[in-house]
Amino acid sequence: xxxxxxxxxxxxxxxxxxxxxxxxxxxxxxxxxxxxxxxxxxxxxxxxxxxxxxxxxxxxxxxxxxxxxxxxxxxxxxxxxxxxxxxxxxxxxxxxxxxxxxxxxxxxxxxxxxxxxxxxxxxxxxxxxxxxxxxxxxxxxxxxxxxxxxxxxxxxxxxxxxxxxxxxxxxxxxxxxxxxxxxxxxxxxxxxxxxxxxxxxxxxxxxxxxxxxxxxxxxxxxxxxxxxxxxxxxxxxxxxxxxxxxxxxxxxxxxxxxxxxxxxxxxxxxxxxxxxxxxxxxxxxxxxxxxxxxxxxxxxxxxxxxxxxxxxxxxxxxxxxxxxxxxxxxxxxxxxxxxxxxxxxxxxxxxxxxxxxxxxxxxxxxxxxxxxxxxxxxxxxxxxxxxxxxxxxxx
Numbered sequence: 001x002x003x004x005x006x007x008x009x010x011x012x013x014x015x016x017x018x019x020x021x022x023x024x025x026x027x028x029x030x031x032x033x034x035x036x037x038x039x040x041x042x043x044x045x046x047x048x049x050x051x052x053x054x055x056x057x058x059x060x061x062x063x064x065x066x067x068x069x070x071x072x073x074x075x076x077x078x079x080x081x082x083x084x085x086x087x088x089x090x091x092x093x094x095x096x097x098x099x100x101x102x103x104x105x106x107x108x109x110x111x112x113x114x115x116x117x118x119x120x121x122x123x124x125x126x127x128x129x130x131x132x133x134x135x136x137x138x139x140x141x142x143x144x145x146x147x148x149x150x151x152x153x154x155x156x157x158x159x160x161x162x163x164x165x166x167x168x169x170x171x172x173x174x175x176x177x178x179x180x181x182x183x184x185x186x187x188x189x190x191x192x193x194x195x196x197x198x199x200x201x202x203x204x205x206x207x208x209x210x211x212x213x214x215x216x217x218x219x220x221x222x223x224x225x226x227x228x229x230x231x232x233x234x235x236x237x238x239x240x241x242x243x244x245x246x247x248x249x250x251x252x253x254x255x256x257x258x259x260x261x262x263x264x265x266x267x268x269x270x271x272x273x274x275x276x277x278x279x280x281x282x283x284x285x286x287x288x289x290x291x292x293x294x295x296x297x298x299x300x301x302x303x304x305x306x307x308x309x310x311x312x313x314x315x316x317x318x319x320x321x322x323x324x325x326x327x328x329x330x331x332x333x334x335x336x337x338x339x340x341x342x343x344x345x346x347x348x349x350x351x352x353x354x355x356x357x358x359x360x361x362x363x364x365x366x367x368x369x370x371x372x373x374x375x376x377x378x379x380x381x382x383x384x385x386x387x388x389x390x391x392x393x394x395x
Contacts (some may be wrong), residue, residue, distance in 0.1 A: 011216055015224025020232050023195065033236055036187070037243050040180070044247045055082035056123040059094040059103040064110030064134070071130035072123075081122060110134065178341040181267040182313040184240055185337055189274050190306050192233035193282040194299070196225060200286030200379075201295050209379050218376035226279045230272070237271055238264075266340040273360040274336025278302065280364065280371040287378040288387060305333045313337035320347035330356050332363035 023029060056076075060069040069085045076083040086103060088094045091114070094106035098116040105123050106114040113119075113127055203209040212221060241264035285298040312334055316325040320342045328334040329342050335356045342348035348356075374387055 012220045012224035012227065015216065015221060016228035016231065019199070019225050019228025023229060023232050029232075032191075033239070036240060040240060040244050041247050044244065045251055054122065055084065056104045056120060057084050057086060057097075057102060058123065058127070059086045059088050059097050059106040061088055061091055061094050061106060062109035065107045068107060068110050068127065068130045068134050071133060072126045075126050075130060079122075079126075081126070083123065083126070107131075178263055178344040179314070179317045180244060181263055181340055181344075182310065182317065182337055184237060185267055185271055185274065185340070186306065186310040186313070188233050188237050188271055189278055189336065190303070192229050192275060193278045193302065193306075195229050196279045197282040197286035197295055197299060198292065199225060199229070200283055200375075201289060201292055204287070204290050204379065205292070213379065218379055219372050222280075222283055222372055222375050226276065226283065230275045230279060233275060234268060234271060237268060241267065263340065263344040266343055270336040270340050273332075273357070273364070277332050277336075277360060277364045277367065278306070280367055284371045284374050284378075284387070287375045306337075309334035309337040313341060316341045317345075320345045326352070330359055332360045335360055 058069055058072060060066050066085070066087065069083075073083045073085060086097065088097060088106075091106075091108050094103065094108065094114060097103040098106060098114065104115070104120050105127065107127060108114055110131065113124060115124075200209075203212065245264065281302055282299070285302060286295060289295055289298055309328065312324060312328045316322070316328075316338050319325060325338055325342060325347075328337075329339040329348065329352065339348060339353065339356050343353060378387075
């Protein structure tokens with residue numbers, strides 16, 4: 001394979017294909033992907049199981065309790081609270097149900113509420129309201145009002161509720177998807193950036209780099225390595241997103257996945273921007289050392305940047321309009337972990353999105369020539385190489 005024979009574009013494509021195939025066949029990659037998917041599915045299923053609406057069990061005893069209980073069920077449904085009625089023959093049976101945990105409260109003869117210890121406030125409030133309504137119904141009927149007049153007196157419309165601020169009905173769902181997206185982006189940027197750096201060090205330590213540079217220019221090698229590993233990371237991230245959406249739909253966590261699909265698209269787009277920015281820096285971090293043991297030291301500044309950006313991204317899921325989140329969403333090293341969240345939650349203005357993209361692309365474009373120069377000059381040098389000295393070299 002020669003640079004002149006295959007052409008500049010063909011050479012880096014061959015390198016990219018090699019990186020993609022070799023890394024994709026790696027057993028560790030398959031295991032990590034499987035573990036990630038299992039954890040994701042487990043989180044969604046568990047969240048669905050414990051995050052549904054509150055459900056109470058109400059035991060009803062004696063005359064009139066059933067009617068009150070049915071009013072409780074109807075009122076609870078309006079508040080997205082589940083109440084299941086259990087008719088029991090006597091108060092002793094009701095107390096036994098409370099003791100066994102089969103009931104949260106018992107209504108005895110429509111006159112008394114019995115609980116085991118701490119009264120469930122929501123359920124007791126509903127019972128009290130339903131009991132008042134039933135007693136009012138009886139009093140109005142005894143006073144001689146007709147059935148129509150009683151219905152008119154009791155069945156009043158609820159007061160309308162107006163919000164000062166427009167609330168997105170899917171804000172909670174979008175925040176959840178954005179949170180998962182931040183977690184996935186953090187893992188992908190760090191893991192695949194490390195792969196780039198570790199691959200460079202491995203080639204230097206085994207002296208394979210000397211053979212490669214006999215036929216390939218350093219810039220072609222760098223470009224192929226970044227594109228190959230980046231494409232693999234993008235594919236894995238897409239797989240994670242698809243599995244997460246399908247699982248969420250299967251367990252009923254997402255009624256309409258359009259918003260979630262848009263968020264997944266945002267995550268993928270910003271992964272591309274963030275990966276090219278960080279992968280270039282990780283390649284430099286790998287090129288200035290010869291041993292894997294020294295790689296952690298050169299990667300430390302990049303690791304701190306990603307970790308700090310990750311925490312800002314997490315905080316943005318609950319406060320996307322804060323000054324910190326706004327500024328971080330514009331900076332090239334933190335925008336991949338912050339801007340998708342702000343967009344998903346409707347807090348990023350169009351000009352902020354465009355500016356963030358422009359800054360990310362511009363920063364990467366300015367960084368690539370400098371990183372390529374350091375990478376090219378440091379590849380064949382042994383021991384720890386100082387970036388400043390490499391940049392001062394001529395040629």
